[in-house]
Every structure is written in structure tokens, then in C-alpha cells.
Amino acid sequence: MMNLHPTSSGSLALPCARPAERQTVVLLHASASSGRQWDALGERLRPRFDVVAIDLHGHGHQEAWADDRAMSLDDEASLVLPVLKRAGAAHLIGHSYGGAVAMHVACRHPHLVRSLAVYEPVLFRLLADHEPQGAAIRAGLEAFSLIGFLMDGGCTTEAARTFVDYWSGPHAWDSLPPQLQRPVLASMASVCQQFHVVCDESLPSERLAGLTMASLCLSGSRTTAATARIAQLLQALMPAAQHLQLPGMGHMGPVTHAAAVNDQLAAFLDLHAHSACGPR
Known part of the structure; x- marks a missing residue:
């Protein structure tokens, strides 16, 4: 069962030849989090957009992946x-693992994505493909x-x-x-x-x-070596995108510095919702 968190109402006037339409923003959270991560951003966007925050497998209200086969980005x-599909196309925002999912969707289904905004997508396979012996990927692989x-030894708290x-x-x-530790512990298997998933699947x-x-x-300027290097790779691979490093933030910037990150995301959406009359 898919669990959604709609958070908006109202209307948005767009400078399009056809009648104005209310556009949709889809929000994807980081690992060990949930769609609730984006509550403040959803409230901010509510007057102008339909906002849907999705719980990914094993997080929030979404059941964990239970199939015998390995889970995939698909x-x-x-x-x-x-x-x-219900929206016709939507603006897609993702953080960390949610950013990796967002980029996968944009690459596989570009006609359904009006715009794409990500904060430090954890594209470990991309990093491994480009620098298989690099210090950044080694540190990440050692940690995980x-x-x-x-986790195999039943030491869930130490794993968390x-x-x-x-x-x-x-x-x-x-x-x-403790109230913030509990959901992390509950999601560690996922x-x-x-x-x-992000180590096995590549984005060409x-x-x-x-x-x-x-x-x-x-x-963020104070992130891990792996995500800092991924950001550099994306800058080279996606020269048409806007790339910004935000000062004083680490990998969890959308949580620890939510207001500053949300400023960037809201400004980006305002610009491109007003300039885009539909998917390209």
C-alpha cells in the first residue's frame, strides 16, 4: 500500500496560453527518515502547489520490502x-536516498518530471564506476x-x-x-x-x-567525502543543471538547516513553475 501525505490547496496562476493549472511537487526523503521530513517545506509550498510526500519502502507508514528478490530503484x-501520472507531470525533490530515487525516475521517465531538485543524492554506484579505488568510495563501503x-549479529543499536x-x-x-532514535532503529533493515540498491544500480x-x-x-560544504565527490561528478556530468554548495551544512542539511535549504528549493520551484507550462 502506498502512503501519501497531501499538504496543499489553492490555485497558481501561470503565464501560459492555456488556462492556469495547479502543479504538483513530489518530495522524497532520506534513509531512516520519512515523508514527514518535508513537513515545513510542504507547508511553505501549500499556497501554490499540490504537495505529496511519499514514504519509501520500510519508512514511515510504508511497509518494508518483503519480496524474495532484491529490491530495486524501479x-x-x-x-x-x-x-x-495522475498529475500529468510533477516537480520532483529528493534528499540522499530519496535524491537517488528522484534521479532514477527523471532518467527513466523524463516526460513525467517538470523539474528536478536534489540534495546530495547517494549515487554510490556512480562514484564506484568513476573512481573504484578512490578513498571516498572506500570509506563509504567500509562504513556500510x-x-x-x-545488523547480521543483531546489534541494531550499534548499526544505527x-x-x-x-x-x-x-x-x-x-x-x-529517544523519540528520534526509535524510527531510525525501526528502519535499519530497510x-x-x-x-x-544504490551500490548495485548505476545511472548511465x-x-x-x-x-x-x-x-x-x-x-553541503561540510559533508562526507563520498557525497562531496558525487556532487563534483554531477557537476561535470550535468553541466546544464544549477549546482550550489551551501555553507556550513553536512549531509543532513535539509533537516539540520531546513529553512536555508527550503529557501533554495522554493526559489527554484517558483522560477520553473512559472516558466514551464508542461513537461518537456
């Missing part, structure tokens, strides 16, 4: 595509190998600590209150599945270079 995309080892500290810095897990460089919708790639 399986995550299957939660997104019905919304895009440890997480998998801990390793996961959170990898993305947010030493002792980040211990600084979280987090491991998602890591295998030619597809990234061929994206024609307006695109924004955000990153």
Missing part, C-alpha cells in the same frame, strides 16, 4: 510513478560493511549509531533524543537494503547528461 519508483555486519555518525559526525547518534552518464528538465543539485 520498486521505489513504483511508489512515485502513480502520483506523477560494518553496518551490515552489526554507525549509520548516523557516518552521515552526521561522531557522537551524533548519542545526541539524538536502510541496508537501500544501500545495496549519458542519461544524466541528456536530462533536459530544469535541475538543481545542492550539497
